[in-house]
Amino acid sequence: MIQAYFNERGYRITTAKGDSKFIYDLPEYVINNAACLYSFRWKVFNDMMDVVEDLSETVEDKDLELHTDSKLIEELKGELTPDDLYAKSSSRYFIEYDYVNFRRITFQKCGASTVNGKLSESINTKRSTTT
Numbered sequence: 069m070i071q072a073y074f075n076e077r078g079y080r081i082t083t084a085k086g087d088s089k090f091i092y093d094l095p096e097y098v099i100n101n102a103a104c105l106y107s108f109r110w111k112v113f114n115d116m117m118d119v120v121e122d123l124s125e126t127v128e129d130k131d132l133e134l135h136t137d138s139k140l141i142e143e144l145k146g147e148l149t150p151d152d153l154y155a156k157s158s159s160r161y162f163i164e165y166d167y168v169n170f171r172r173i174t175f176q177k178c179g180a181s182t183v184n185g186k187l188s189e190s191i192n193t194k195r196s197t198t199t
Contacts, residue, residue, distance in 0.1 A: 069131040070124060073186040075138060076109045079116035081187045083123045087191035088113070103152075109138055110158045117166050130171040137152055137180040145175050 071082045078091040078099075090111065098104045113136075120132065134144065142148040143159055150156045167173060 069133060070120055071133045071135070072120060073135045073183050074109075074112050074116050075136055075180065075183045075187075076112060076188050077184065078106055078111055079119070080189070080191070081116065081120055081123060083120075084126045088119050088123060089187065089191055090119075091187060092116075106138075107152060107154050109136075109140055110152075110155050113140060114158055114161075115164065121166075126171070128141070130169075132170045132172070133174045133176060135176045135178050135183060135186075137183045138180060141175045141177045158198050 070108070073080045076092070076094065081087065092108075094108070106196055113118040134141070139148060143150050143155065144162060146163070149161055171179060
């Protein structure tokens with residue numbers, strides 16, 4: 069199973085093949101602008117899904133757990149339709165191309181402290197990839 073935690077700060081992925089995480093250095097203008105922050109969350113998600121694809125090799129990796137602290141979960145599940153063009157395109161790409169690569173996808177909305185805690189953890193150095 070692949071576990072992926074993400075928010076605007078970055079992502080952390082755990083798979084049978086290895087671990088990967090990336091922390092972004094957000095400029096103040098992104099942090100202080102809700103529309104920019106929303107789009108940046110989608111950028112992080114898109115980057116993360118590229119890495120998920122690279123790390124998924126085993127049968128266990130055909131199950132994906134996505135964890136985040138934002139409304140992207142509802143948008144990825146199809147419960148909400150994004151208003152932003154970039155978000156709509158990203159959501160559509162996920163549904164048409166990424167979703168079909170997995171046997172099962174579980175969506176979990178969790179608190180910011182949970183996601184930030186996962187992003188702060190060190191990764192297993194014996195089987196890790198840091199991007």
